[in-house]
Amino acid sequence: MDLQDYFGVVARVIKNGSTFSQAKDAWAISVPHLNTILQQKQVNLPPELPSIEDVLEEGVCRGLWEMDYDTELGTDIVVFR
Numbered sequence: 284m285d286l287q288d289y290f291g292v293v294a295r296v297i298k299n300g301s302t303f304s305q306a307k308d309a310w311a312i313s314v315p316h317l318n319t320i321l322q323q324k325q326v327n328l329p330p331e332l333p334s335i336e337d338v339l340e341e342g343v344c345r346g347l348w349e350m351d352y353d354t355e356l357g358t359d360i361v362v363f364r
Contacts, residue, residue: 289329293338294347296320297363309349310363313356314339 284292300320301312318335332338339361342348349362 284327284329286329286331289326289338290342290345290347292326293321293342294363296324296326297348297361301361301363304362307351307362308364311351311353311360312363313353314359314361317361 297312297317298310300316301310303309304311314335321335328334328338332341339348339350342361343350349364351360351362352358353360
């Protein structure tokens with residue numbers, strides 16, 4: 284799968300699996316939940332980005348989403364505006 288197509292798939296999974304956060308005024312999903320969904324959908328990581336953390340960092344660099352830390356959940360979250 285082309286890397287651009289892969290980011291499109293991940294963006295759809297983020298949007299469809301997230302919940303609206305009024306505090307952030309955006310859609311958010313925890314990284315563990317996102318990883319679980321990607322595994323269930325059998326979306327393999329691209330060879331260029333061997334971990335979900337690499338994928339998320341590259342998405343931030345491309346301006347596709349933001350990363351934050353949710354103190355209530357105690358985990359990193361992906362914020363999708």
